[in-house]
Amino acid sequence: xxxxxLRPETIAAHALRAVDEATGAVVPPIYLSSTYxxxxxxxxxxxxxxxxxxxxxxxxxxxxxxxxxQGTSALLFASGMAAITILLETVPQGAHVVAPDVxxxxxxxxxxxxxxxxxxxxxxxxxxxxxxLEAALQKGKTDLVWIETPLNPTxxxxxxxxxxxxxxxxGAILGVDATATGAVTTQPLKxxxxxxxxxxxxxxxxxxxxxxxxxxxxxxxxxxxxxRSLRTKMGAPLAPxxxxxxxxxxxTVFVRYRQCSANAMAIAKHFDGHPKVERVLYxxxxxxxxxxIAVRQMRDGFGGMMSLLVKGGFNDAQKLCTRLKVIVPAxxxxxxxSLAEHRKTVEGPTSPVPDNLVRLSIGIEHxxxxxxxxEQALAGV
Numbered sequence: 001x002x003x004x005x006l007r008p009e010t011i012a013a014h015a016l017r018a019v020d021e022a023t024g025a026v027v028p029p030i031y032l033s034s035t036y037x038x039x040x041x042x043x044x045x046x047x048x049x050x051x052x053x054x055x056x057x058x059x060x061x062x063x064x065x066x067x068x069x070q071g072t073s074a075l076l077f078a079s080g081m082a083a084i085t086i087l088l089e090t091v092p093q094g095a096h097v098v099a100p101d102v103x104x105x106x107x108x109x110x111x112x113x114x115x116x117x118x119x120x121x122x123x124x125x126x127x128x129x130x131x132x133l134e135a136a137l138q139k140g141k142t143d144l145v146w147i148e149t150p151l152n153p154t155x156x157x158x159x160x161x162x163x164x165x166x167x168x169x170x171g172a173i174l175g176v177d178a179t180a181t182g183a184v185t186t187q188p189l190k191x192x193x194x195x196x197x198x199x200x201x202x203x204x205x206x207x208x209x210x211x212x213x214x215x216x217x218x219x220x221x222x223x224x225x226x227x228r229s230l231r232t233k234m235g236a237p238l239a240p241x242x243x244x245x246x247x248x249x250x251x252t253v254f255v256r257y258r259q260c261s262a263n264a265m266a267i268a269k270h271f272d273g274h275p276k277v278e279r280v281l282y283x284x285x286x287x288x289x290x291x292x293i294a295v296r297q298m299r300d301g302f303g304g305m306m307s308l309l310v311k312g313g314f315n316d317a318q319k320l321c322t323r324l325k326v327i328v329p330a331x332x333x334x335x336x337x338s339l340a341e342h343r344k345t346v347e348g349p350t351s352p353v354p355d356n357l358v359r360l361s362i363g364i365e366h367x368x369x370x371x372x373x374x375e376q377a378l379a380g381v
Contacts, residue, residue, distance in 0.1 A: 012251055013252075015251055028247060031057045036048075037049075051239075052235055058237060058240065058243045061076060061247045065183065065204065066216055069187055069188075072217060072218065075214065076200070076212060077231060078239070080199030081110070089226075094119075095141065096122075097123075097144045098146070098167075099111060099147070100127045100156075102151055104179075108124075123136040123138075127147070127158050128156055137167070137169075137170040142171065142172040144172055145167040146175045147175070147177070149176065149177075154307065155283055155290075157288075160174075164193055179198050182202070182203030182204060186298050194218050197213070201332065205334075210245045210246050256364060257301065260303065260362050261300075261302055262367070263364070263367040264302065264306050268282035270371050277378070278310065283302050304334070304361060307359045310357075310358055317344070317356045317357065318345060320342075320377050320378060320381050321358060323380050325376070325377075327339065327360070338361060339363075
């Protein structure tokens, strides 16, 4: 059966192909060599002959991710920020970029750095207000529209299809950070996006032991060729062992994501209206302002990412994190273990995130244990 006929769960579980053709190994091999010999005609035996350009372990992992996102090509990077910074390098000098005002702070800070250097012009819009994305666009000048959905860490939801239409009408491309949906529940390329990004450290790997980023494109064009070339020149491809670990994690992404989603929904419902919680931010709740959009574009659960606005302020939210016994007070998301983070502490005083926001990455533990842990922590706040 061809890969095109397989459902995504099967593609992930088999890492595209279940058995290594050369050896019969069920687990894909790791190619650690940094260089590869040429043949008798001094031609590369593989499509590349040096690890900075790629290697068989990296290619298999890229092919699996591209298949899950239904893209034509994927490129893996040594970190999520390496992928984002290289994509931003393809924006022409002085061109215009549009992005939400609340998003992953590393991306926002890098865009502001480029703006300060005069490399780009930048407009940040409030995604909670209708029409502001369209109003931010400058026809013929905007080169890149960058969105996250759901947005980190408020989990507001942006309509990808509408954003793609607006971006294309202005002559721009749409890039979507889909880290929070793990290539499982949303396929931005099918909704009109041009490039989708994942911090592959998160749900794609799922075990908090790999640093990686990936870009997937809807079509291979000159811009994509530039991204590929820059990755080589800047020495930023993902190392073979990390590719192997990422591929290993990817094989269970669907079952992990579904359990995380189910746990998060149970926790969101439990604490919605809790006397010590000002508000639960989770797109799976019917009361969430982006719930209707989430229902349309998140087909298999609403993910494991949520935030609590703790009644009180900065100190109360921070104290909640320190009182947790099961949930780990740590940065990152998408792993099998649940994590809690006081986002304002991490982002710093200039962050637009509310002082009382605690970001939760819900893992695959029993939901009742996580609820009990949050209850005992809130009791001391």
